[in-house]
Amino acid sequence: MSTSYRNRIQEFKVALGEEKINLKALRELCFGGIPFEGGIRAQCWKVLLNYLPLDTSLWESFLKKQRELYSQFLKEMIIQPGIAKANLGLAREDVTLEDHPLNPNPESRWNNYFKDNEVLLQIDKDVRRLYPDMAFFQRPTEYPCKLILDPQNEYETLRRRVEQTTLKSQTVDRNRSGVTNMSSPGKALNLYPSNEYEVLPNGCEAHWEVVERILFIYAKLNPGIAYVQGMNEIVGPIYYTFATNPNGEWKEHAEADCFFCFTNLMSENRDNFIKSLDDSQCGITYKMESVFSMLKEKDMELYLKLQEQNIKPQYFTFRWLTLLLSQEFLLPDVIRIWDSLFSDQDRFHFLILVCCAMLTLIRDQLLAGDFTVNMRLLQDYPISDVHTILIKAKELQDGS
Structure with a gap:
């Protein structure tokens, strides 16, 4: 590492170490490229994307609150709908018309569940092929989400919901963003076997599954836009930057932090979608x-x-x-x-x-x-x- 590069890293450490970050000075520093070392880039992106407050003394309490909020999203939007689904029908007298899968009301829980599955399948198809020339997104995460992988939630994960629905392979899929996705049934079988999850050790999840969760929760919280193909390409680099952070304390919360940074970026970019x-x-x-x-x-x-x-x-x-x-x-x-x-x-x-x-x-x-x-x-x-x-x-x- 050259002396000038070491000096540059030190400049970033000083800028991020101030009690109140000088945003103008930090922007000028970041414009020329941000060092990866020490998790500096991940930290700078969180400030630049208006996630971390400029007052560094607030960081600890702010991050704790945001990460707890994200856990709440996981419980409400992924785990609980599945619990409702799994519990329905255990006792015949408990099933009301309101909770019945054939309930014609468009606002019924079941109808929303089926609509969510359509969005989920599109997300799933896109995130599985995220940066196919890199092994990273297929690898297991160092910090699998305990809340999701809890054995008691076996029926509530997005994984199970996707497995229960047949994914149809298609020859060519073109969309508004000019992305062309090509696969043949034979090729699809080789690339994405039906037992893909079983390749990972028990109790693990791949990085692309984390990206899938981020996008699904974003779609649930933003029904006006939901999910549009191409959003996976915007989450990918942010998540990669946070999930490869050399600072383990920050890396552990890559999912929650990525979700909020992606949401902030999309609030500026969503009109394009x-x-x-x-x-x-x-x-x-x-x-x-x-x-x-x-x-x-x-x-x-x-x-x-x-x-x-x-x-x-x-x-x-x-x-x-x-x-x-x-x-x-x-x-x-x-x-x-x-x-x-x-x-x-x-x-x-x-x-x-x-x-x-x-x-x-x-x-x-x-x-x-x-x-x-x-x-x-x-x-x-x-x-x-x-x-x-x-x-x-x-x-x-x-x-x-």
């Missing part, structure tokens, strides 16, 4: 057009070339903006981009700058390419050095 808002000023269409507006201002020649080839921003910027570039780069690089993104006071404007920088950095190839070549470049972005992209975005921000 609401289809009815697509064409409003807060919707995704406006943001996609903003990338081209900025390109027009910064590089008219490139803008006109894309216009001439009828390459529309929705062909590629939808995924870039909605998923915060999480599908364009390898996970370590996504995390580095997010260091800068989270530290910017107007993070979503900075994201537009990053997208514009990505375009200008491949301008020569785009100017030389035809429609097919250029679409391939934009949908499979060729530059992997995110440091170069962030420097260019900063230049655009500063007007140079």
